[in-house]
Amino acid sequence: MRVDRRTFLKIAGAGSASLALAACGTTAQEPAAEEEPAADAEPVAVRTAALKGPTAMGLVRFMSEVDAGNLADNDYTFEIYAAPDEITPLIAKEGVDIAAVPANLAATLYNKTEGGVRVIAINTLGVLYICELGDTVRSVEDLRGKTIYASGKGSTPEYGLQYVLEKNGLTVGEDVTIEWKSEHAECVQALATAEGEAVAMLPQPFVTTAQAQNDKIRVALDLTEEWDRVQTGDETSSMITGVAVVRSAFADENPAAVDAFLAHYAESVDFVNENVADAAQLVGDYDIVPAHVAEKALPECNIVCVTGEDMKERLSGYLAVLADQNAEAVGGAVPGDDFYYGA
Structure with a gap:
């Protein structure tokens, strides 16, 4: 594996993420943006963090393309961590711009930062x-x-x-x-x-x-x-493991960069689901899980890239179910509409 100056991959710890984080789907949604950012848009630094396990698996093609120098529209960097408590302070201290985290942690961060983060995509359904x-x-x-x-x-x-x-x-x-x-x-x-x-x-x-x-x-x-x-009538929720969030300030300042990230992410998820053997090798190369395990597990990991209104419907319903059982599971309350980027 080659890691150039644009991509620094940090593997933090050897343990797998906890069950609440674990996760991988089968369909990728189009990103919320309808147009590609302008070719002459000024590149910006996009610092991304993800958790070891399914929540990072959908990113592997994206990361490898950056490593190979094939994506230069922005300055993308990636770090992979073993536990969510390693990522939480980075978001709070503006140490990362985008993070792949458990769905309920995203809601908790939204509440604790008073709207300081928004969800941009569901990346893993239930596992x-x-x-x-x-x-x-x-x-x-x-x-x-x-x-x-x-x-x-x-x-x-x-x-x-x-x-x-x-x-x-x-x-x-x-x-x-x-x-x-x-x-x-x-x-x-x-x-x-x-x-x-x-x-x-x-x-x-x-x-x-x-x-x-x-x-x-x-x-x-x-x-x-x-x-x-068991979804009936107006119920449209899904079981969700992981999502990608962006710092609200970063999204406000760099909407084109966020939309470009989502476009690359959707392409990466499609590659992972359609090329399991090759994707599994990348998962192993990035030390997320061993390649032989990834090859058998990927089809059952429900890795997706769901954005926009579909994301809002599924995720808001899921968070409401959690809040009904224990409001603290989502940080005290279900997030407001401003939580959902592009919806």
Whole structure:
């Protein structure tokens, strides 16, 4: 891998991001801008941060094109971090301009900075899956009477799971039991030693890693699909893992740079979803996850680039679901309309 003066890639830590961050879709939306920025627009520095895991995977083609010197419309730099608490202060102190972060963290940042950030794209839909050793679960109703091993209590995985269960008429503590573990690996271990009626909720790409160690683990339910299945009437939300945000001041000062970034991002996401083997190699080259894991996990990671009104509809509904269960999950309140760039 060659890193030139335009791109400095910082790999911070060897651990994977937490489940609340983990994430990867299949379709890319056109960016909000209808026109390319003028060819003679003055290049600006666009400093970007992303998290190790699915939230960074959609960027890899973009990063490689910058490394190769093929994108010179702006001065793009990228840094990849292991945990969200490494990125949060950078945004607050104007150390980065654009960041790929968990969806609920974006809302929290908006509230804490009093509108200091805006969301420009959904980059990862849900990455949570119900897995089992066997073949007994084909619907959410089949979870009745079972124990679900899961990690992420008090965060978005809990709220997402509970929403899907409740929408299917299952009450936690009565119809289904959730046993919380501190790590995904503990869930897999508990599943392997459980007798009978047990399943595990796991994120990608950890599902792929677990299946490599135990080929009897079967993906029974995709919670992103199950979330979509219970949308009725005016409900238009999606299960969302990650988004890209921009500092509001940067967007106001450099709208052409933001639109150019979104155009490159959408192209990168298309490449990742349409060229899985090549994209997986880039994911490995940038030390996001190993290439062999990425190649199997990418199709299940729901990496997207959803912008504009579609982004607003899906994300505002998702954040409202989280706020209904725990307002602090989104920083105290669902963000206002000014949160949504280009919508």
